[in-house]
């Protein structure tokens with residue numbers, strides 16, 4: 001009968017605990033079943049293991065005291081120690097003979113005989129079941145003990161299921177939270193957003209809003225208060241002020257933070273005052289009792305810490321809680337290093353931009369100043385050449401009067417002197433005229449006077465003017481002119497250009513050298529080429545040839561303005577001038593003028 005009842009109970013229990021995921025419920029069913037099974041058992045209690053290794057009353061049956069107040073400490077109870085060590089149930093028939101149980105419990109509950117069974121899940125004892133009498137022996141039979149063990153084993157399976165269920169739920173919740181944290185961090189644009197998200201999720205994970213972040217300064221090996229959650233007891237100003245007033249977290253003096261930096265792992269402290277590592281003075285200032293310190297690491301470097309503190313009473317942060325907090329800190333660290341980098345970059349770009357703007361402004365001022373100087377120089381040149389032209393013309397006239405003998409016949413040496421003066425004056429006048437042209441052209445006060453002209457006749461005129469000089473150097477002059485059709489040009493100015501090219505060819509070609517001048521035309525252009533077998537222009541200097549006042553060497557008389565003026569004049573005609581030159585071999589200048597001179601007209 002007993003066996004049948006037991007079987008029915010076991011069957012009912014199996015059904016019930018397999019459909020229930022509430023641990024309290026399962027344990028209550030277990031405790032009740034045992035109570036029903038053992039007629040002589042006055043008291044049945046389940047004690048659940050606590051973090052410190054003690055066992056606290058959880059559910060009971062017929063107990064005279066609140067079971068939740070009962071704590072069994074294995075240190076003080078040899079009987080419990082033996083059960084734990086052997087992981088097996090034990091029975092004491094008479095506590096007067098077997099004195100292993102904690103005497104205070106024996107006295108409190110008038111225990112005479114006691115049966116203790118471990119509740120084991122995944123090879124770990126998670127709780128203990130005690131069955132005992134109240135002042136009289138139980139006389140348990142081995143059959144009864146076997147049945148009770150079957151009950152406990154059955155319940156263990158159910159508890160294991162509950163654990164697994166809870167664990168799965170917890171992991172799911174944790175995953176959800178981490179996913180949400182990651183999303184929030186990804187949406188965070190500023191450092192403050194990242195911090196807020198971190199504070200929010202750490203607070204939620206631990207059910208504690210007292211969260212702050214300290215930043216590690218590698219240069220002086222200290223941690224500085226960075227930001228604190230709004231949900232904290234302190235305002236950020238107050239928090240920082242208290243730090244400033246008397247707390248300096250340096251690795252040298254603070255073993256807790258030193259450990260954090262050394263091992264880069266979360267540290268949980270249940271009671272700061274029974275732990276030598278934390279700075280007790282700081283704990284007093286902030287009224288801290290327990291704490292969880294989690295490292296912030298990004299790109300392989302620890303750069304700060306998340307601190308969660310509990311005020312007033314102690315609190316133990318479980319491994320699971322600290323792991324979750326570490327995961328949130330890891331996500332925070334990456335996001336934080338990114339926003340800090342971006343903000344730094346932003347600041348750097350802003351700084352560089354302002355530097356550039358500054359430099360630009362300075363440069364603009366320089367350019368303005370240079371323009372101004374250039375204008376002043378232009379004005380100076382133009383007025384100077386004006387001023388010079390009149391007296392030079394007067395001198396030239398005077399020389400002519402002497403040369404022609406209007407003031408009496410000159411002696412041979414006198415005439416020679418006058419001729420020399422005449423050549424020098426002419427050259428001077430040419431140079432002054434060149435200067436004046438140049439300043440007119442560059443000031444934009446220059447106009448071409450165009451009329452239909454035969455280019456070959458302009459070239460021939462230039463050659464005639466230059467012939468004495470060419471002959472003087474014994475140079476061979478070749479001419480091949482074939483442009484008869486007139487085009488519209490400013491004759492004087494074109495003559496000036498060809499003269500300049502011929503004069504350069506003459507100047508820069510040694511005695512007995514050759515000068516060739518060619519003209520030809522097609523439908524759209526007229527070309528004039530002046531080639532010489534002279535000294536040529538060094539390759540590295542060629543790009544400066546058209547620059548005003550530029551001379552390769554100052555050995556030959558000139559102003560360095562001729563080619564610059566020539567280029568301007570040709571461009572005013574809508575044409576272009578170019579050259580090829582080989583040092584020691586010769587130079588060829590090419591002038592190309594448009595037949596259709598509308599381009600020239602517009603420039604007028």
Ligand code: ADP
Pocket residue numbers: 500504505508532534535536537545550551552553557558559560561562563564587
């Ligand atoms: P300059 O009045 O000094 O002749 P230009 O502007 O006419 O000034 O010429 C500039 C410089 O170009 C000359 O000083 C000379 O060094 C070089 N140059 C011009 N034409 C020739 C050439 N045909 N052969 C060699 N060098 C030349």
